[in-house]
Amino acid sequence: MISAKRSMHINLFLMNTGHHEASWRHPATDPRRITDLNYYRELGRIAERGKLDSLFLADTLVLPPTVEHKVLHGLEPFTLLSAIAAVTDKIGLIGTASTTFNDPFHIARKFASLDWISAGRAGWNIVTTASESAAYNFTDAALPPHDKRYRKAGEFVEVVKALWDSWEDDALVADKASGLYADMAKIHPLNHKGEHFAVSGPLNMPRSPQGHPLLVQAGSSEDGKSFAAMVAEAVFTAQPTFESGQAFYTDIKSRMEKFGRSPDELCILPGFFPIIGDTLAEAQDKQRELDELTIVAYGLKRLSTLFKIDLTDCPLDEPVPLHLLPCHEEINGNRGRFELVEGMARKEKLTLRQLIMRTAGSRGHASLTGTPLQIADELERWFVGRAADGFNLMPSHMPDGLSDFVDKVIPELQNRGLFRTEYTGNTLREHYGFSRPVGRHKLEAPI
Numbered sequence: 001m002i003s004a005k006r007s008m009h010i011n012l013f014l015m016n017t018g019h020h021e022a023s024w025r026h027p028a029t030d031p032r033r034i035t036d037l038n039y040y041r042e043l044g045r046i047a048e049r050g051k052l053d054s055l056f057l058a059d060t061l062v063l064p065p066t067v068e069h070k071v072l073h074g075l076e077p078f079t080l081l082s083a084i085a086a087v088t089d090k091i092g093l094i095g096t097a098s099t100t101f102n103d104p105f106h107i108a109r110k111f112a113s114l115d116w117i118s119a120g121r122a123g124w125n126i127v128t129t130a131s132e133s134a135a136y137n138f139t140d141a142a143l144p145p146h147d148k149r150y151r152k153a154g155e156f157v158e159v160v161k162a163l164w165d166s167w168e169d170d171a172l173v174a175d176k177a178s179g180l181y182a183d184m185a186k187i188h189p190l191n192h193k194g195e196h197f198a199v200s201g202p203l204n205m206p207r208s209p210q211g212h213p214l215l216v217q218a219g220s221s222e223d224g225k226s227f228a229a230m231v232a233e234a235v236f237t238a239q240p241t242f243e244s245g246q247a248f249y250t251d252i253k254s255r256m257e258k259f260g261r262s263p264d265e266l267c268i269l270p271g272f273f274p275i276i277g278d279t280l281a282e283a284q285d286k287q288r289e290l291d292e293l294t295i296v297a298y299g300l301k302r303l304s305t306l307f308k309i310d311l312t313d314c315p316l317d318e319p320v321p322l323h324l325l326p327c328h329e330e331i332n333g334n335r336g337r338f339e340l341v342e343g344m345a346r347k348e349k350l351t352l353r354q355l356i357m358r359t360a361g362s363r364g365h366a367s368l369t370g371t372p373l374q375i376a377d378e379l380e381r382w383f384v385g386r387a388a389d390g391f392n393l394m395p396s397h398m399p400d401g402l403s404d405f406v407d408k409v410i411p412e413l414q415n416r417g418l419f420r421t422e423y424t425g426n427t428l429r430e431h432y433g434f435s436r437p438v439g440r441h442k443l444e445a446p447i
Contacts, residue, residue, distance in 0.1 A: 008392030
């Protein structure tokens, strides 16, 4: 860690036209811009204006059946983040890449390249892929079991980190006079042979500016939490209440000692879905406008996919048919989100229509409709109460929802001394308070 002083971290979760599922129908958005580079450059500049730590691009490897009523994710992460890097200077750039349908060498090389292109602002959101349908875009076999995907992910990450360390920092000599470009004694093959991968190495480029791009993880199942405690430096999570946020925070941090890690080596960022108005009435009007644009047929498809049952003929104004749902252990896809939404429906005794509306924007994350002061109060409560180290910001619609947060909430957080007024470092690791890792071959060298 660079500093023991605790400061709030805020990451922008990029989601095409916004996080409310009806955002693409909002008068202030343009769904055709989700493949427009200038749109994402605009969002990157707004986020950097607010001194946000980073922006994050999710990814999916399959065309979802809900595309009939919902905008797609958009462009491929490495290409898009590299383009955003060219028009920003400080903000971190976190992309999603699957450990189930990639190879370690490719991922190590791509993130090292992004780190060089951005001058040290790259981060990797590590996912194991939760979509059963995605598997058939890569193989004729079904998605591997949940626990096996996480075992494979553990080996995957270790191989990637070893590849990032395969060049020592001073291996690149570039001495024109002697004709020595690289010191071969400081470039190390891996010769890795494990349960899932055989990788010779070394990587075919020098060690990147950060040494290791920031490692991010978003799973909230038991396997996901243990994996995060073992490898992650930031965790994106969905926690609907302050109490559940505190419980998750304590759970993850307490698991880290088992892996020889300090709790300070990991930042926990719950998703936060704000709708902001200068008055409470204005904020509520904004929420009402979005809710009225919600397509119930889409919500039914979304919940049917999550719950692994067909809900399309179920009565909307009767309780969610929880007795028809599979048990948690039978879910091989997004188990953490299944448990969250099922638990919400059970605890609050929601009807199917109510559950659709409750999750249309927040998708089970924390949410608040209110004034900038009320939003700042809630963020401070979570941060001071150790339910969060910061937040994964989920604007309802973009760019307006993002601009509202940057121009109205960020100044309030800054006035309270909770959030930076200027960037104090240049790399993503510095924004999150982490030092550049020493290469493993330096650690192994004799003193």
